[in-house]
Amino acid sequence: MAVRTILAPVAGSNIDQRVLDLAFRTAKRFNAHLEALFVAAEPQDAIPIVGEGMSGLIIEEMMRAAESETQRRETRGRAAYDAARDAAAVAEAAVPMPDLQATCAWRRDNGREDETVARRGRLFDLVVIGRDPREAAASLTFDAALMETGRPLLVAPEKTPETVGEKVVIAWNGGVEAARAVTSAMPLLRTAKEVTIVSVGEVPHGRACAKALAEQFVWHGVEARVSELPEQSHVANALISEAEKVGADSIVLGAYSHSRFKEMILGGVTQDMLAKCTLPLWIMH
Template sequence: MAIRTILAPVAGTAIDQRVLAMAFKMAKRFDAHLEALFVAAEPQDAIPIVGEGMSGLIIEEMIRAAESETEKREVSGKAAYQAAFDNAGIDASDAPTAEAKPTCAWRKDNGREDETVARRGRLFDLVVIGRDPKEASASLTFDAALMETGRPILVAPEVAPTTVGEKVMIAWNGGVEAARAVTSAMPLLRTAKEVTIVSIGDVPYGRACGKALAEQFRWHGVRSSSRG
């Protein structure tokens, strides 16, 4: 598998800068297309459950407040995208180019952010996302990307590193989940300068050990060492 398309959800929060910084680095490294996705919440989804005794005026005010908050988030998210785009120096494009090169595009959808990211994320090779436990909506979106897209995700750290994936550590237990993670990460592993496989304790009976994984990596041109 090659990384040709990358999805980066943008929510109009402080997380956006680190997510976009990481996403643009990955797009440039793999000559991939990056889509920055902003999901505008529907007003009825953004307000609390309406009680029977709530007046129509109050409901209208809540809807307007929700719409205003969504607009502010969109402006903030697009500003973060524009700043990252200007800094990256790559082309904007909505369609594949004749030559392999990094491109990017801004996309806006309407609906629930977690549901939209889950649905759209299944179409991409990689999802770059941030995590903020203090924001409930961000946690829902993170969980959707992790559990419902079926795609590898890259969690953006608070400070974007200078390089990405030059040194890789694999936490290996010989299980199905670990095997799938390794397969998804193969584009990074092939280009890494150093790959270390770490196992804590004995690998359960019936599962391949880290040394066996290292031997298989040689068929992919991946040089690695095994510990544990």
């Protein structure tokens, strides 16, 4: 698999800049085409359910306010896209260029952002996205991208590191989710300067250990070192600490090995990593 197309949802919010910064860097790394997608909410979807006694005048006013907010967000999102495009010096294109190089395009669709990102995301090789728990719409879109596209996500941290994908840590537990994440990240791993496979505690019976994964990587031309850490109560903290120790600039992680609902209620490695990690996370469910 090669990363030739990248989708980056843009919402006119505070996370656009970091998403686009990481998206353009990734597009240049893989000579991929980047689509920045803005989804304009339909006015009727942006207002509460109409209750009895609500006048037509009030409904019209609410719809005008919703349209105004959508225009404001689009203007802000487009400005962030234009600035990131110029800073990255990436050309816009509607069709592939004769020579292999990074290109980009702006796209505007109408509808619900989470549904549109889920539908369109299935057409791309990678989705670069941010996560802001303070914004309900952003959280819905993130969940849709992770759970409904079947594509890997590259989650943008608050600050993009100097390099991305040169020193990669793989969080390995031998599970299906981790295996899928590793397979999807192979384009990143093949071009990385250093790869470290980290496992915390004993790998459950019936699963392949970190050393077995490193041995298999040889067939892909990837040389990886292995770090097997003792059992710990805070797995995410151990992974982040080990990533800092080896100077990693990104982490590959299988998302939600346990029930997503259970992790949301009781906590889990995925939730902790999304909340605490300051590096780009390449994740897949």
